[in-house]
Amino acid sequence: GAGVSQSPRYKVAKRGQDVALRCDPISGHVSLFWYQQALGQGPEFLTYFQNEAQLDKSGLPSDRFFAERPEGSVSTLKIQRTQQEDSAVYLCASSYRGRWEQYFGPGTRLTVT
Amino acid sequence: AQTVTQSQPEMSVQEAETVTLSCTYDTSESDYYLFWYKQPPSRQMILVIRQEAYKQQNATENRFSVNFQKAAKSFSLKISDSQLGDAAMYFCAYRREETSGSRLTFGEGTQLTVNP
Numbered sequence: 001g002a003g004v005s006q007s008p009r010y011k012v013a014k015r016g017q018d019v020a021l022r023c024d025p026i027s028g029h030v031s032l033f034w035y036q037q038a039l040g041q042g043p044e045f046l047t048y049f050q051n052e053a054q055l056d057k058s059g060l061p062s063d064r065f066f067a068e069r070p071e072g073s074v075s076t077l078k079i080q081r082t083q084q085e086d087s088a089v090y091l092c093a094s095s096y097r098g099r100w101e102q103y104f105g106p107g108t109r110l111t112v113t
Numbered sequence: 114a115q116t117v118t119q120s121q122p123e124m125s126v127q128e129a130e131t132v133t134l135s136c137t138y139d140t141s142e143s144d145y146y147l148f149w150y151k152q153p154p155s156r157q158m159i160l161v162i163r164q165e166a167y168k169q170q171n172a173t174e175n176r177f178s179v180n181f182q183k184a185a186k187s188f189s190l191k192i193s194d195s196q197l198g199d200a201a202m203y204f205c206a207y208r209r210e211e212t213s214g215s216r217l218t219f220g221e222g223t224q225l226t227v228n229p
Contacts, residue, residue, distance in 0.1 A: 033216065042117075042204050042219030043158070056216070089156060102217060104158035
């Protein structure tokens with residue numbers, strides 16, 4: 001079946017703009033994770049959803065970052081008033097349940113100029 | 114907090130030979146999972162192999178095997194008969210064992226080059 005998809009694959013934003021990054025998980029996957037991967041680094045956890053409930057948002061770096069999953073399927077990561085330090089690849093992963101394997105999407109590369 | 118350390122930023126291997134990537138971790142938990150992920154330039158993170166901490170037997174997946182030393186908190190990946198397609202960034206990752214969703218904690222990565 002189809003894997004995790006993310007859009008857009010690339011996004012260039014001017015500093016101060018708002019951006020929205022979309023994640024389509026594998027159908028039927030209950031759990032959804034967002035990670036941020038800076039250049040040359042390993043991914044770092046941002047937030048976790050179980051269905052539509054955001055159970056852990058401890059990794060969000062500031063209140064400019066907001067994530068939602070209103071119907072328990074597609075998720076959107078929104079970054080308000082983007083800053084240069086927000087430049088990174090944003091990875092989405094889903095799993096059937098929280099304890100099962102996480103399957104990753106191809107990521108969205110965000111560049112803030 | 115759990116931490117994962119990969120001390121080899123870069124490694125290289127000749128095609129058909131064997132290479133070992135190192136990983137150490139720190140945790141106070143007794144039950145957890147360890148993973149090796151491969152990330153090619155396309156950025157798609159691909160699971161290579163998984164190890165449950167309660168299992169003494171080292172995991173094996175075709176040409177990939179691990180050396181899991183729980184007391185030493187060490188988890189190395191051995192790639193046998195290396196192929197050009199193995200060239201990628203490799204990440205070691207840790208996940209707690211819990212009923213609800215658990216985040217992955219990644220190391221810094223090791224860039225593997227395979228020379229023809």
